[in-house]
Amino acid sequence: xxxxxxxxxxxxxxxxxxxxxxxxxxxxxxxxxxxxxxxxxxxxxxxxxxxxxxxxxxxxxxxxxxxxxxxxxxxxxxxxxxxxxxxxxxxxxxxxxxxxxxxxxxxxxxxxxxxxxxxxxxxxxxxxxxxxxxxxxxxxxxxxxxxxxxxxxxxxxxxxxxxxxxxxxxxxxxxxxxxxxxxxxxxxxxxxxxxxxxxxxxxxxxxxxxxxxxxxxxxxxxxxxxxxxxxxxxxxxxxxxxxxxx
Numbered sequence: 001x002x003x004x005x006x007x008x009x010x011x012x013x014x015x016x017x018x019x020x021x022x023x024x025x026x027x028x029x030x031x032x033x034x035x036x037x038x039x040x041x042x043x044x045x046x047x048x049x050x051x052x053x054x055x056x057x058x059x060x061x062x063x064x065x066x067x068x069x070x071x072x073x074x075x076x077x078x079x080x081x082x083x084x085x086x087x088x089x090x091x092x093x094x095x096x097x098x099x100x101x102x103x104x105x106x107x108x109x110x111x112x113x114x115x116x117x118x119x120x121x122x123x124x125x126x127x128x129x130x131x132x133x134x135x136x137x138x139x140x141x142x143x144x145x146x147x148x149x150x151x152x153x154x155x156x157x158x159x160x161x162x163x164x165x166x167x168x169x170x171x172x173x174x175x176x177x178x179x180x181x182x183x184x185x186x187x188x189x190x191x192x193x194x195x196x197x198x199x200x201x202x203x204x205x206x207x208x209x210x211x212x213x214x215x216x217x218x219x220x221x222x223x224x225x226x227x228x229x230x231x232x233x234x235x236x237x238x239x240x241x242x243x244x245x246x
Contacts, residue, residue, distance in 0.1 A: 001047075002047035002049055002050060003047070004045050004046065004047050005201075005202055005204060005205070005206060005209070006206045006209045006210065007201055007202075007204035007206075007208075007209040007220060008045070008047075008048070008198075008201050008202050008204075009045045010209070010217060010220070010221075011195065011201060011220055011221050011224045011225060012045045012053070012055055012194075012195065013037065013040075013043060013045060013055070013057070014037075014221045014225065015070075015194035015195055015221075015225050015226075015227060016055055016057055016064070016066060016072075016194070017034075017035055017036075017037070017057065018194075018225075018227055019066075019070070019071075019072050019190070019194060019227075020035060020057060020064045020072060021033060021034035021035055022190075023064075023072055023075070023116045024062075026115040026116050027075075027112060027115055027116065027177075029060070029062065030060075030061075031059075031060030031061060031062075032060060033060065035057075035059050035060065039059045039060065040057055040058070040059050041058045041059050042056070042057070042058035043055070043056065043057050043058070044056045048195075048198055048202070051067065051068050052067075052068040052069060053066060053068070053069060053070055053193070053194060053195065054066055054067045054068060058078060061077060061078060061079050062075060062076065062077055062078060063075070063076045063078045066194075068185075069185050069192050069193075070190070070191050070192050070193045070194035070195075070226070071182065071185040071188045071190050071191075071192065072116070072190070073181070073182045073183075073185060074179070074180070074181050074182070075177075075179065075180045076178070076179045076180075077176070077177070077178050077179065096152055096173055097152070097173075098152030098172030098173055099152075099172065099173065099174075099175060100152070100154065100170065100171075100172040100173075100175050101172075102131045102132075102133060102154060103131075104175070105131055105154035105156055105170045105172070106129065106131045106156055108168075108170055108175060108177070109131075109156035109168040109170065109177075112168065112177060112180060113166065113168070113180075116180075116188075116190070117188060117189040117190050118166065118182070118187050118188055118189070119187045119188075119189055122187060123158050123165065123166060123187050124158070127158040127159060127160055127165050128158070128159075129156060129157065129158050130155075130156075130157050130158075130159065131154060131155070131156045131157075132154065132155045132157075133150055133151065133152075133153070133154050133155075133172070134150070134151040134153040134154070134155065135148040135149065135150050135151060136148065136149050136151055151172075152171065152172030152173045153169060153170070153171060153172060153178070154169070154170045154172055155167065155168070155169055155170075156168045156170065160184075163183070164181065164183055165183055165184045165187070166181065166182055166183065166184070166187065167179075167180075167181045167183070168180050168181070191226060191227065193226045194225060194226055194227060195224055195225060195226060196224060196225070196226045197223075197224055198224075200224070201220075201224045204220075
């Protein structure tokens with residue numbers, strides 16, 4: 001495992017926060033957004049020589065993951081009650097009444113994708129969508145005659161063969177998403193690169209970085225991020241702007 005230099009980690013976190021704050025605003029996520037560094041509960045930054053730009057930030061009940069590119073690929077609600085791998089939780093969930101049906105789940109999914117600059121028209125042209133309500137095996141004691149109980153959880157997927165291109169898991173109880181997954185980022189219109197001159201950034205020694213003042217670190221972010229930088233102070237250090245397209 002390659003050690004990640006402190007300077008690279010610092011700038012990568014600032015760039016990820018900017019992209020997270022852009023998407024959080026578009027998705028109207030509940031919580032204290034935009035995020036600032038002191039709100040981060042967990043962070044991981046990987047050396048770019050391993051798999052390209054990759055990292056993860058957990059904050060305000062969500063996990064935000066980047067992998068192999070500058071696009072924010074995975075947004076997952078990490079609230080304990082939404083642990084969909086927990087069998088007992090799922091059984092309790094099966095007793096709840098949902099307020100969302102398959103049609104509404106599909107509309108919600110496409111609206112969320114549009115909001116974070118996914119080319120939904122192209123995805124729809126190239127891959128048919130499938131909306132499915134999740135089920136769980138019923139207990140023998142359940143009065144339901146069916147061996148399965150439906151859950152107020154909906155998967156909306158666009159697939160290539162059996163492999164999902166884009167997938168959204170939606171809570172039928174709240175109408176909120178549980179997870180957004182972009183497996184193929186070629187459909188994303190967000191910037192493909194968050195950093196520039198990565199090798200120059202990696203060349204900054206930890207000893208040198210530790211001597212930097214707050215202003216020097218801010219300048220470092222401005223110098224090595226591919227996103228537009230604003231001198232106006234905002235809580236992320238960067239100001240993410242919606243790109244324009246022809």
